[in-house]
Amino acid sequence: ATGGAPAPAPPIKIARKKVNVVEEYAKVDVKESANFVIIGHVDAGKSTMMGRLLYDIGAVDERTIQKFRKESEKMGKGSFALAWVMDSTDEERARGVTVDIATNQFETPKRKFTILDAPGHADFVPNMIAGAAQADFAVLVIDASTGGFESGFNVRGQTKEHALLVRSLGVQNLIVAVNKLDSVDWNHERFEEIEMQVSQFLTNAGFDPQNVQYIPCSGLTGENLVKRSAEPALTWFNGPTVLGALESIAPTARAIEKSLRISVQDVYKAGVTGGSVTISGRVDAGNVQVGETVHAAPSGEPATVKSMQVNDDIADWAVAGSNVVLNLNDIDPMHLKAGDILCDPLNPVPTVRAFRARIITFDLARPITNGATIVLHRGRINEAARIQALVATIDRADGQIIKKKPRHLASGQSAVVEIAFLGNGIPMETFKDSKDLGRVILRTGGDTIAAGIVDELF
Numbered sequence: 001a002t003g004g005a006p007a008p009a010p011p012i013k014i015a016r017k018k019v020n021v022v023e024e025y026a027k028v029d030v031k032e033s034a035n036f037v038i039i040g041h042v043d044a045g046k047s048t049m050m051g052r053l054l055y056d057i058g059a060v061d062e063r064t065i066q067k068f069r070k071e072s073e074k075m076g077k078g079s080f081a082l083a084w085v086m087d088s089t090d091e092e093r094a095r096g097v098t099v100d101i102a103t104n105q106f107e108t109p110k111r112k113f114t115i116l117d118a119p120g121h122a123d124f125v126p127n128m129i130a131g132a133a134q135a136d137f138a139v140l141v142i143d144a145s146t147g148g149f150e151s152g153f154n155v156r157g158q159t160k161e162h163a164l165l166v167r168s169l170g171v172q173n174l175i176v177a178v179n180k181l182d183s184v185d186w187n188h189e190r191f192e193e194i195e196m197q198v199s200q201f202l203t204n205a206g207f208d209p210q211n212v213q214y215i216p217c218s219g220l221t222g223e224n225l226v227k228r229s230a231e232p233a234l235t236w237f238n239g240p241t242v243l244g245a246l247e248s249i250a251p252t253a254r255a256i257e258k259s260l261r262i263s264v265q266d267v268y269k270a271g272v273t274g275g276s277v278t279i280s281g282r283v284d285a286g287n288v289q290v291g292e293t294v295h296a297a298p299s300g301e302p303a304t305v306k307s308m309q310v311n312d313d314i315a316d317w318a319v320a321g322s323n324v325v326l327n328l329n330d331i332d333p334m335h336l337k338a339g340d341i342l343c344d345p346l347n348p349v350p351t352v353r354a355f356r357a358r359i360i361t362f363d364l365a366r367p368i369t370n371g372a373t374i375v376l377h378r379g380r381i382n383e384a385a386r387i388q389a390l391v392a393t394i395d396r397a398d399g400q401i402i403k404k405k406p407r408h409l410a411s412g413q414s415a416v417v418e419i420a421f422l423g424n425g426i427p428m429e430t431f432k433d434s435k436d437l438g439r440v441i442l443r444t445g446g447d448t449i450a451a452g453i454v455d456e457l458f
């Protein structure tokens, strides 16, 4: 260019796609895969139950369990052996728990399952948010023991918060494992009382009762997890086992023909197979193939997919719903971080600094006021933001405006609000365009105060 206005930036070179992934996908007889999240109060028995489940389907070998059992007995905590399968640190895993457990994946003849991490402690809610956003369904573990249910289900317990959260994150199907029923001699009335209270709450939280299954079980003894119970005191129940229920729920339909969206879970600098960056993530929408050019948001940098793994196997392409590891070339690691979106260069995700959302408030210690500073969570992202306008409170059922410009929001209200990021903003879409990128969680001081869906980008 000679003088005058600067030459426009050259268009990005976009590598041609070699295969039609949609056609290829239709040809293969893939085993259905499903992701689920385990939620519930601390000590409800989540780790024990999953450890037992994995053990009973043969994903953990007997020797490993024996080793754990011996060690835990030495410490006077015999039943902890099962929980250790799930809770084991890297060091413990190094002592023999199979790789499948480390990635929390297991397989039955019908399906491949990934258990998304969901620790039960209050501080771990952000992790749970990251997990639940990818979940096809959730297992809600309820402690049915005397006093156990009551403490987990009260206002300060996490049972309700977790259930509200997964619902706000788009999870529609729940398996309610009414656990530790061995400790109350499989008492039918106890089960019915718990089912009644939990179902009342879940219906109010927006779950369709048809999508919720209640299963009496014991993670400790294994009753009704994988095998139907032979317990004589449990003849009153003839529903499915927990595994049966996991296999029966249809996973969310995969949007494999839409524009590519991959949520980046982690970034590893040195490419394992020689690319310049390796990322792990999940394909939320569309499909991706080796050799293809992708666009990283919010940096706006292009990258080339050098090689990939899908659910731990080397692959040429991947479709929505898959967990992937991508080795990328032509991009500097500084342009990528956890929470970024890899997308179709011809239809990238915009980065927005403010947006309008419909939210539901949780149990609040203090009302939400105009101008309040919050932390906005979505998947791996947590960003400082500000409530820039309380637009209106609305009726949860029909969306009608109840009050315009309320002075504050109280517990359990539905409202329209405008939120602005304090920093440069994040890649975002409306809920209408993306169920994954159009949902947000608002927290402050370690408490979840609201969850909602994005209606408009500014």
Ligand code: GDP
Binding pocket: 040, 041, 042, 043, 044, 045, 046, 047, 048, 049, 079, 080, 083, 120, 179, 180, 181, 182, 183, 217, 218, 219, 220, 221
């Ligand atoms: P988490 O915090 O939800 O992962 O709970 P854990 O799996 O660590 O279990 C908490 C406690 O409950 C431990 O002492 C377990 O031994 C006990 N526990 C777990 N499942 C059962 C069960 O099915 N029956 C009985 N009686 N106790 C259980």
